[in-house]
Amino acid sequence: MTTSSALPPIVIATRESQLALWQAEHVQALLAARGHSVSLLGMTTRGDQILDRTLSKVGGKGLFVKELEVALEEGRADIAVHSLKDVPMELPDGFALACIMEREDPRDAFVSPHHASLDELPQGAVVGTSSLRRQVLLQALRPDLKIEPLRGNVQTRLRKLDEGQYAAIVLAAAGLKRLGLHERIRSVFEPGQMLPAAGQGALGIEIRSQRQDLRDALAPLAHERTWLTVTAERAVSRAMGGSCSMPLAAHGVWSGDTLRLQAAWGDVEGRLPLVRAEGSSRVATLDEADALGLAVAGRLRAAGAVAAC
Numbered sequence: 001m002t003t004s005s006a007l008p009p010i011v012i013a014t015r016e017s018q019l020a021l022w023q024a025e026h027v028q029a030l031l032a033a034r035g036h037s038v039s040l041l042g043m044t045t046r047g048d049q050i051l052d053r054t055l056s057k058v059g060g061k062g063l064f065v066k067e068l069e070v071a072l073e074e075g076r077a078d079i080a081v082h083s084l085k086d087v088p089m090e091l092p093d094g095f096a097l098a099c100i101m102e103r104e105d106p107r108d109a110f111v112s113p114h115h116a117s118l119d120e121l122p123q124g125a126v127v128g129t130s131s132l133r134r135q136v137l138l139q140a141l142r143p144d145l146k147i148e149p150l151r152g153n154v155q156t157r158l159r160k161l162d163e164g165q166y167a168a169i170v171l172a173a174a175g176l177k178r179l180g181l182h183e184r185i186r187s188v189f190e191p192g193q194m195l196p197a198a199g200q201g202a203l204g205i206e207i208r209s210q211r212q213d214l215r216d217a218l219a220p221l222a223h224e225r226t227w228l229t230v231t232a233e234r235a236v237s238r239a240m241g242g243s244c245s246m247p248l249a250a251h252g253v254w255s256g257d258t259l260r261l262q263a264a265w266g267d268v269e270g271r272l273p274l275v276r277a278e279g280s281s282r283v284a285t286l287d288e289a290d291a292l293g294l295a296v297a298g299r300l301r302a303a304g305a306v307a308a309c
């Protein structure tokens with residue numbers, strides 16, 4: 001038997017937006033602190049290239065992860081760090097989420113140069129977001145607002161705001177905080193007002209399923225509560241066909257050992273009223289989390305929501 005204290009090096013495939021790089025470097029530092037040598041392989045995805053159309057029109061969430069999966073498949077990289085919100089509900093055969101890390105702030109943030117909160121926006125003000133979820137939840141709060149598309153990475157979106165194209169924009173608080181841009185947040189939306197997307201604020205690490213060595217290396221980075229929470233949230237999305245685009249929110253909050261899961265659904269054309277549902281149960285295993293998510297999705301459908309795809 002050969003003995004070696006050197007752990008095998010790990011290559012992280014990452015998009016090259018500042019947020020993606022921050023996330024990859026965060027994982028790199030945590031693994032390095034455990035004795036791994038870790039390098040980054042930067043790459044551009046179609047989701048980064050196509051900025052003139054909303055994601056829902058060009059193929060949805062998978063656009064941010066496909067190229068990274070090809071790098072894993074070809075052995076050019078070992079792991080890919082994703083914002084879980086961008087990861088499709090079903091991964092292609094041979095890939096797995098090996099680790100879910102502790103969640104940052106899951107809430108949405110209101111960002112505006114001249115207004116402190118949504119309530120202070122003048123009648124008919126233009127708000128930028130390309131998220132169907134944010135669009136329908138914003139219109140439910142303020143039917144007078146004009147919602148205009150806004151794509152691009154976090155810095156691009158802030159620049160477009162600063163250029164005066166919008167009175168305000170809505171972004172994930174997590175991305176702004178990670179980039180040290182929390183001072184741009186004028187107010188945060190409480191989940192009761194604007195329910196977050198499934199997985200928002202959490203990071204997931206993807207591997208080729210057969211890489212047990214990497215599962216072992218990543219295990220210490222996992223955060224069990226986050227994993228349970230986002231499993232329940234993602235089960236709602238999976239059951240509703242949430243890998244294709246529709247306005248869908250799913251958000252879990254703990255009290256003691258009980259997970260309260262709330263969800264909201266809107267139809268793509270915005271014609272039907274928003275459907276809301278929720279459920280609570282004691283959750284200790286991923287299967288129980290998944291079952292809670294499926295139950296809440298069932299209630300959404302019973303209340304009129306329609307699963308797509």
Ligand SMILES: NCc1[nH]cc(CCC(=O)O)c1CC(=O)O
Pocket residue numbers: 083084085086154170171172173174175199200201202203
């Ligand atoms: N769709 C892009 C995306 N994917 C993840 C985040 C933010 C960070 C996170 O949710 O972990 C963002 C930007 C945003 O929604 O403002």
